[in-house]
Amino acid sequence: MFTKILIANRGEIACRVIRTARRMGIRTVAVYSDADARALHVEMADEAVHIGPSPVTESYLLGNRIIEAALETGAQAIHPGYGFLSENPDFVDAVEAAGLTFIGPSGASIRAMGLKDAAKRLMEKAGVPVVPGYHGEDQGLVLLAGKAKEIGYPVLIKARAGGGGKGMRRVDSPDDFPEALAGARREAKAAFGDESVLVEKYVDKPRHIEVQVFGDNHGNAVHLFERDCSAQRRHQKVIEEAPAPGMTREMRAAMTAAAVKAAEAIKYSGAGTIEFIVDASDGLKADRFWFMEMNTRLQVEHPVTEMVTGIDLVEWQLRVAAGEALPKSQNQIALDGHAFEARIYAEDPGKGFLPATGTLHHLKFPPQDADLRVETGVRAGDAISPFYDPMIAKLVVHADSRTEALQALDNALAATEIAGSVTNIAFLAALARDADFAAGDVDTGLIGRKQDGLVQVPPPGAEAVAAAAREAAGIGTLPASGDPWASLPGYAHFHATPRRTRLKFGDTDISAHVSVVNGRWSVELDTPISPAPSPGGTPRVARWPGHITVFDGAAGYTFAVHDPLAQAADAAAGDSMRAPMPGLVKIVRAAAGDIVTKGQPLLVLEAMKMEHTIAASHDGVIADIVAEGMQVTDGAVLVRFVEADAA
Numbered sequence: 001m002f003t004k005i006l007i008a009n010r011g012e013i014a015c016r017v018i019r020t021a022r023r024m025g026i027r028t029v030a031v032y033s034d035a036d037a038r039a040l041h042v043e044m045a046d047e048a049v050h051i052g053p054s055p056v057t058e059s060y061l062l063g064n065r066i067i068e069a070a071l072e073t074g075a076q077a078i079h080p081g082y083g084f085l086s087e088n089p090d091f092v093d094a095v096e097a098a099g100l101t102f103i104g105p106s107g108a109s110i111r112a113m114g115l116k117d118a119a120k121r122l123m124e125k126a127g128v129p130v131v132p133g134y135h136g137e138d139q140g141l142v143l144l145a146g147k148a149k150e151i152g153y154p155v156l157i158k159a160r161a162g163g164g165g166k167g168m169r170r171v172d173s174p175d176d177f178p179e180a181l182a183g184a185r186r187e188a189k190a191a192f193g194d195e196s197v198l199v200e201k202y203v204d205k206p207r208h209i210e211v212q213v214f215g216d217n218h219g220n221a222v223h224l225f226e227r228d229c230s231a232q233r234r235h236q237k238v239i240e241e242a243p244a245p246g247m248t249r250e251m252r253a254a255m256t257a258a259a260v261k262a263a264e265a266i267k268y269s270g271a272g273t274i275e276f277i278v279d280a281s282d283g284l285k286a287d288r289f290w291f292m293e294m295n296t297r298l299q300v301e302h303p304v305t306e307m308v309t310g311i312d313l314v315e316w317q318l319r320v321a322a323g324e325a326l327p328k329s330q331n332q333i334a335l336d337g338h339a340f341e342a343r344i345y346a347e348d349p350g351k352g353f354l355p356a357t358g359t360l361h362h363l364k365f366p367p368q369d370a371d372l373r374v375e376t377g378v379r380a381g382d383a384i385s386p387f388y389d390p391m392i393a394k395l396v397v398h399a400d401s402r403t404e405a406l407q408a409l410d411n412a413l414a415a416t417e418i419a420g421s422v423t424n425i426a427f428l429a430a431l432a433r434d435a436d437f438a439a440g441d442v443d444t445g446l447i448g449r450k451q452d453g454l455v456q457v458p459p460p461g462a463e464a465v466a467a468a469a470r471e472a473a474g475i476g477t478l479p480a481s482g483d484p485w486a487s488l489p490g491y492a493h494f495h496a497t498p499r500r501t502r503l504k505f506g507d508t509d510i511s512a513h514v515s516v517v518n519g520r521w522s523v524e525l526d527t528p529i530s531p532a533p534s535p536g537g538t539p540r541v542a543r544w545p546g547h548i549t550v551f552d553g554a555a556g557y558t559f560a561v562h563d564p565l566a567q568a569a570d571a572a573a574g575d576s577m578r579a580p581m582p583g584l585v586k587i588v589r590a591a592a593g594d595i596v597t598k599g600q601p602l603l604v605l606e607a608m609k610m611e612h613t614i615a616a617s618h619d620g621v622i623a624d625i626v627a628e629g630m631q632v633t634d635g636a637v638l639v640r641f642v643e644a645d646a647a
Contacts, residue, residue, distance in 0.1 A: 012393065065096050086104065109232050116158060155200065210226065245442070274294050386634070599615050
C-alpha cells in the first residue's frame with residue numbers, strides 16, 4: 001500500500017479523499033492555486049504545494065506542475081478526484097512515465113471511453129444497447145442538420161468530449177438547429193477544447209440511471225448496483241438516489257450485466273460509471289435502456305452508493321491502484337436501504353439557476369452520523385470563487401426505506417443555514433416535497449416542467465420579519481439575567497422606548513417599531529406582511545455585514561439593514577444592467593442606439609464554466625453596451641439605457 005499520495009484536485013472531493021487516506025494511514029499532499037491558499041483541503045492535508053494562479057488553466061490543469069509537486073514531496077501516487085485531469089489520458093501517461101501510479105484507469109481505457117461517438121461504436125460491438133443517433137466524424141452543419149431530420153425531432157446535440165451538461169442543447173425544430181449547434185460548439189470548445197458534437201434522438205420521458213462498476217488488474221469486474229440521477233436542471237444533477245425508484249429485478253439484472261460487459265470490454269480498472277438513458281414512458285422495462293457514456297472516474301454522487309452498500313469506494317480505488325484484487329466478489333455486495341444526495345449550490349433558482357459568488361459569512365450543517373453525511377470543502381468565512389464550480393456541499397442521507405430517506409433529506413435541508421450567498425436550498429426542499437418526485441415518478445424533464453413552482457419561495461411571514469427587525473434593533477435574545485432592557489439600546493427608565501428599524505427585503509422597504517414589554521419583545525410592523533406562521537418553527541437568525549438572514553424551515557430570507565449612504569449610491573447608478581457575476585463577454589447581440597424589448601437577448605456571458613444569456617430588463621433604447629471579449633467583474637455595468645426624457 002502507498003505511504004503518501006498527492007490529490008490533484010480541490011474542494012470537497014479533495015477533503016473526501018484525505019479522510020479515507022488518513023483512516024488507512026496514508027499521508028496526503030494537497031495542491032492549491034492562489035484562490036485556494038487557505039482552503040479547507042489545504043488545511044486538512046499533511047503537506048500542500050502551491051501550483052499557480054487562480055484560473056484552472058494556470059493551476060489545476062497543469063499536469064506537469066502537479067507531477068513535479070508529487071515528485072518533490074515523495075508521493076508515490078496521484079488521485080485525480082473528479083473533473084480537471086481525472087479523465088485526461090495524456091496526464092495518466094505522464095504520471096506513469098514519471099514513475100508514479102495513477103489512482104484510476106489506464107490511459108487506454110480513458111481513451112476508449114473519452115469520446116462519446118467512439119465509445120458508442122465500441123459498445124455496439126460489445127453488445128451493449130446504444131441510443132439511436134449520429135456519432136460520425138463529419139461535423140458540417142448541413143450533414144448534422146440532415147442527420148437530425150433523419151433521427152426525428154426532438155434531438156439532443158451533445159459535446160463528444162466531457163460532460164456535466166456543457167455543450168448540450170435540446171432542439172425541437174429544424175429552424176432552431178443552427179443556433180443551438182453554434183452554442184453547443186462554443187461551450188464545448190471553451191470547456192473541453194473540442195467543439196465536435198454528436199446528435200441523438202431525444203427520449204420523451206427519459207430517466208438517467210447509471211451503474212457503478214469497479215474493476216481490478218486481475219481480470220475482475222463487478223457492479224455496485226444503480227443510482228438514479230434524473231433530477232436535473234440545465235442537464236446537471238441536483239438530487240441523486242440509490243437504488244432507482246421503480247427498478248424491477250428483471251431490468252436491474254439486464255442493466256447491471258450490460259454495465260459489467262462494458263467495463264470488461266475495455267479491461268477497466270478502478271471506479272467507473274456506466275450511464276444509461278431510459279425510456280420511462282411505460283415504466284421501467286428491460287429493453288428500454290441505452291448506453292450514453294462512461295465516466296472513467298469517481299462520480300460526484302458516489303456517496304449514495306457507499307451508503308447503500310457500506311463500501312468505501314475511495315478505499316477500493318487505493319487498494320486496486322496498489323495492485324490488490326477487488327475486496328469483494330459480486331455475490332458479497334448487497335443493497336441496504338435507500339440513500340439520497342442533494343447538491344447545495346451558490347446559485348439563484350429564481351433567475352434560471354444563475355451561479356453566484358459571495359462570502360459564506362454564516363455556515364451551519366446538521367450533525368453528522370452513520371445515516372447523514374455532509375461532504376464539503378468550505379468553512380464559514382470562505383468565499384465562493386468565480387474560478388470554480390459553485391457547489392457548496394452535498395447532503396447525503398440514508399434510511400431503511402425511500403420514504404424515510406426522503407423525510408431525512410427534507411429535515412437535513414431545513415437544518416442547514418448558509419448566509420452570504422444565495423443558494424438553492426429552498427428549491428431542493430421543494431423538489432424533495434414534490435408529489436411526483438416523492439412517488440418516484442421522476443424523469444429528466446421533471447424540474448423543467450415544474451420549475452416555476454419549485455423556484456417560488458413564499459415571501460417571509462410576520463414571524464420571520466419580526467425576527468429580523470428584533471435583530472436589527474439589537475435585542476437578539478433576552479439576557480439570562482432576566483433584565484429585558486440590558487440589550488435594548490433604546491431603554492428609558494420606567495418605560496420601554498420603542499426603537500424604529502428599517503430593513504429592505506428585495507425591493508420592499510420594511511419599517512418596524514421594536515420594544516420590550518413585560519420581559520417579552522414586541523414588534524409593530526408599519527409595512528403590511530403576510531401573517532402566515534413560520535413553517536419551520538421558531539425562525540433562526542444570522543447577522544453579517546450589512547445584512548440579516550432569517551432561516552425559516554428550508555427558506556433563507558436575507559434583509560439588508562438600512563444604510564442611507566448605500567441607498568444614495570444605488571440611486572446614482574442610473575438606468576443600467578450590471579453583471580450578475582465575474583465573467584467573459586462572449587457574444588454581444590445589440591449596439592448603442594438599438595431599440596430593445598424586455599426579455600430580448602443582449603449578450604452572452606461565460607462564467608462558472610457555462611454560458612449565460614443576459615436579456616433586457618425592460619423596454620428601452622441602448623445608450624452603451626459592453627464590448628465583446630471583455631472580462632468583467634461582479635456588478636460591472638454591461639448595458640446603459642437612454643434616460644426616459646432623452647428617448
